[in-house]
Amino acid sequence: MSDFPWLTVLIALPLVGAALLTVLPSGRDALVKQFSLGVSIVVGVLTLVMAAMFEPGGARFQFEEKYDWIPAFGVHWAVGVDGVALTLIVLSVILVPLVMLASWSEDDRSGGVDVPAKRSVKTYFALLLTLEAAMIGVFAATDVFLFYVFFEAMLIPVYFIIGYFGGAQRSYAAVKFLLYSLFGGLIMLVAVIWLYPLSARPEAEGGLGQGTFLFSELSQMNIDPTTAKWLFLGFFIAFAIKAPMVPVHTWLPTQPSRPRRARSSSSSASWTRSARTGCCGSAWSCSRAPPSGPRRSCSDSPCSASSTARSSRSGRST
Secondary structure, three states: OOOOOHHHHHHHHHHHHHHHHOOOOOOOHHHHHHHHHHHHHHHHHHHHHHHHHOOOOOOOOEEEEEEEEEHHHOEEEEEEEOHHHHHHHHHHHHHHHHHHHHOOOOOOOOOEOOEOOOOOHHHHHHHHHHHHHHHHHHHHEOEHHHHHHHHHHOHHHHHHHHHHHOOOOHHHHHHHHHHHHHHHHHHHHHHHHHHHHHHHOOHHHOOOOOOOOEHHHHOOOOOOHHHHHHHHHHHHHHHHHHOOOOOOOOOOOOOOOOOHHHHHHHHHHHHHHHHHHHHHHHHHHHHOOOOOOEOOOOEOOHHHHHOHHHOOEOOOEO
């Protein structure tokens, strides 16, 4: 079972489940809920099985997979987990069925001012499954570009959950969330792309001799502290917006009343923000390393990849 692609399967299962929801008969809300819950439970069970196989005293990153995705730009489908990432994935897959159960008996026909009279149960649960896949991908990615893809992919289901299943101000909230997130994402994209030419520099200049986005290779670069600070800032702004952190927290409007399903939707949106906050906290921890000499151990999260250059070498820990 050591060669089994655990993480790829965990990412693919919710997506397959969301796709299968589209072919289920219309009007069979109970079947949609049962199927979605079943998929989330299967994902949870497989995650717990994988967690039981994790060896605390073994390699720092386990269940690793690496396949060429865009060879011309050094992009890989690369996934793996350390102890921190595994814990966050377990928490995520536990939360998904809880959110589904919380919205199980809600009245889909509770209309009102600015509230749709009938909300698609199929769409709602498909979005939750899609969001689960993106969350797992965010924590499992060991390629910076792949992490960015999953990080921004989370925006799609969250946008529709807020915009379609929110309260009276759902359109305002969704658009503001989208604009803020796209702004932060564009800044992060600049930092991500910047890593490629930095890694492509000759080894004599602190580069790797070839462009790459793999964490394991980026951690071996030597980058001057000024460049490292700009890289860190690019990642930090994106995480601060989506956390959200003051003063870029105003995309999260306060709504005094909302349907019960919207409350569970808010729960799912909150856990995505918690995921990003966790990554941001890891980056902050890594950035406290001295500007020269060996870096102290820190979790090699996607965020820490942007701040690896604060020192001449980077290390990893579980």
